[in-house]
Amino acid sequence: MTINIVMIFNVAYGLIFIGLPFDAFAELDTTSPIILPEIKRDAGIAPILDTEKIETTSYIGAYKMDGFRAEPVVGIRIAYHLSPLLFMEGSFAKIRVKDISLENMGRASVFEDGAMHYFNLSLGINLLPGQMHAGKNRSINTDFYVKAGFGQLSVDDDNLSSLHIGAGLRAIPTDWLSIHMDVRSYFLNKSFLDPDDYSHNIEYTFGVGLIF
Numbered sequence: 001m002t003i004n005i006v007m008i009f010n011v012a013y014g015l016i017f018i019g020l021p022f023d024a025f026a027e028l029d030t031t032s033p034i035i036l037p038e039i040k041r042d043a044g045i046a047p048i049l050d051t052e053k054i055e056t057t058s059y060i061g062a063y064k065m066d067g068f069r070a071e072p073v074v075g076i077r078i079a080y081h082l083s084p085l086l087f088m089e090g091s092f093a094k095i096r097v098k099d100i101s102l103e104n105m106g107r108a109s110v111f112e113d114g115a116m117h118y119f120n121l122s123l124g125i126n127l128l129p130g131q132m133h134a135g136k137n138r139s140i141n142t143d144f145y146v147k148a149g150f151g152q153l154s155v156d157d158d159n160l161s162s163l164h165i166g167a168g169l170r171a172i173p174t175d176w177l178s179i180h181m182d183v184r185s186y187f188l189n190k191s192f193l194d195p196d197d198y199s200h201n202i203e204y205t206f207g208v209g210l211i212f
Contacts, residue, residue: 052211055079055087057180059207063095066191066199071097073203084129089122089147097155120151120164132171141172153188160188160199178209 056078063073075093082088095116124147131139148165166184173179188199 052175053081055081055178055209055211057178057207057209059093059180059182059205061182061203061205063093064202065097066201067193068097071095073205075205077207077209079124079209085126087124087126087145089124089149091118091120091122091151093118114155116153116155118151118153118162120149120162122147122149122164122166134173143170143172144168145170153186155192158190160190162186162188166203172211176211178211180205180207180209182207 056076058076059074061073062070064070073093073095075091077089077091079087079089095118097114097116124145126143126145128144130142130144132142134140144167146165146167149163151162151164153160153162164184164186166182168180168182171179182203182205184203184205186199186201186203188201191197191199
């Protein structure tokens with residue numbers, strides 16, 4: 001008789017313990033709206049370009065003439081932005097080529113003094129305008145562009161016609177300042193090592209510009 005009472009007590013206690021959660025859930029108000037946390041995203045502030053269309057850029061870099069080593073180049077570009085998509089650009093630069101490889105072999109240099117300069121006209125297209133973040137509350141406008149054109153390279157008394165294609169990245173930290181990284185390929189109608197062949201030259205530059 002004692003065992004039966006203990007068993008009945010244990011069973012009743014277990015039922016009460018198991019039944020409590022169901023009673024608690026039954027009292028929940030399922031009609032109440034679900035409250036979602038509000039996440040505020042702080043958009044970066046990018047410089048706004050007004051009606052500025054002219055941009056002047058001073059640049060330095062390396063110019064690799066076909067068959068010779070890369071030499072420093074210093075120049076200036078002036079661009080006129082026809083629209084947010086299209087721009088025209090003129091560039092002028094000076095280079096000094098050293099024919100060290102031939103001189104080390106005891107051969108005469110193909111240049112008199114190696115002083116060079118070029119002038120180019122280009123048409124450019126902004127393909128991928130975008131933004132990159134610089135800190136918590138600031139964004140920088142960017143443009144990836146391609147351009148092509150023609151020009152002239154002068155070395156000593158020779159004036160060589162050239163065609164060029166290139167690409168670059170422009171960052172605009174403020175509405176008056178720009179930063180450029182460019183690469184260009186030049187195709188000249190004459191090679192200094194073989195007059196019957198053409199020359200393929202490459203140029204890498206970094207520049208800082210003013211927009212007004």
